[in-house]
Amino acid sequence: MELRGRTAVVTGGASGIGRALIQRFAREGANVVVADLDDAGMAAVAGEAQALGVKALAVRTDVADLAQVQALAARAFEAFGAVHVLCNNAGVAMWGGLESATHRDWQWVLGVNLWGVSETLAKDLKPYRIAVSVLCPLGVQTQIRQSERNRPAALRNERDERAAPVELIGRSLAPETVADMVLAAIHANELYVITHDESLEPLRRRFERIERSILDHRR
Numbered sequence: 053m054e055l056r057g058r059t060a061v062v063t064g065g066a067s068g069i070g071r072a073l074i075q076r077f078a079r080e081g082a083n084v085v086v087a088d089l090d091d092a093g094m095a096a097v098a099g100e101a102q103a104l105g106v107k108a109l110a111v112r113t114d115v116a117d118l119a120q121v122q123a124l125a126a127r128a129f130e131a132f133g134a135v136h137v138l139c140n141n142a143g144v145a146m147w148g149g150l151e152s153a154t155h156r157d158w159q160w161v162l163g164v165n166l167w168g169v170s171e172t173l174a175k176d177l178k179p180y181r182i183a184v185s186v187l188c189p190l191g192v193q194t195q196i197r198q199s200e201r202n203r204p205a206a207l208r209n210e211r212d213e214r215a216a217p218v219e220l221i222g223r224s225l226a227p228e229t230v231a232d233m234v235l236a237a238i239h240a241n242e243l244y245v246i247t248h249d250e251s252l253e254p255l256r257r258r259f260e261r262i263e264r265s266i267l268d269h270r271r
């Protein structure tokens with residue numbers, strides 16, 4: 053896919069992987085739309101893209117809010133006429149056990165991480181000739197451990213007791229490396245972007261357990 057002159061929209065574009073994706077799309081000559089809750093971060097990233105010679109728009113968007121996502125789409129179409137790449141990248145992390153999570157924790161994490169981010173889009177969008185790639189990272193050097201910084205006030209807990217972040221297995225990659233992998237997958241129309249081969253063994257063991265369960269209960 054030729055990206056020069058096309059339009060890429062990246063949610064969570066103000067930091068980390070999203071920021072690296074914006075820079076990568078801009079270097080390919082694509083105009084970019086940065087969608088995030090972090091106004092200062094969005095302005096900085098949009099400025100970086102403009103310095104690379106493309107048009108950049110920053111649209112404050114909470115991806116957990118349907119009206120705001122619809123407004124983002126309207127702004128992007130109004131500014132650029134079409135959208136060719138959409139990265140549903142915004143996401144948050146929190147640590148600690150299920151037993152200590154509050155209802156607001158669930159609302160916050162599911163609201164950001166669940167809405168619209170799903171592998172099934174690949175099948176659903178195929179008739180429209182829209183390709184989907186699913187990015188599955190392990191550790192990446194971003195601000196994900198400080199997700200609380202942009203947590204909406206209404207979803208903050210009354211008591212601020214945070215668990216320490218867990219260590220992910222394997223290497224911790226630079227966001228620019230991950231952005232390169234995403235671009236390669238878009239160009240090659242690949243469904244999965246699995247960033248770490250360290251995930252192979254745990255995934256194999258998981259599927260072996262599922263396979264064993266299916267075979268053991270075969271009727």
Ligand SMILES: NC(=O)c1ccc[n+]([C@@H]2O[C@H](COP(=O)([O-])OP(=O)(O)OC[C@H]3O[C@@H](n4cnc5c(N)ncnc54)[C@H](O)[C@@H]3O)[C@@H](O)[C@H]2O)c1
Pocket residue numbers: 063064065066067068069070087088089090093113114115116141142143144145164188189190191192193194195196197198199202
């Ligand atoms: N960094 C890692 O090790 C790692 C590992 C696995 C998955 N991921 C996923 O990668 C994606 C990118 O995260 P990152 O690591 O670059 O983290 P990051 O914290 O550096 O960037 C995430 C961006 O999302 C924005 N955001 C948060 N809530 C939002 C909302 N409701 N609406 C719009 N924007 C919102 C934040 O303001 C931030 O700018 C996330 O989906 C994350 O879950 C990251």
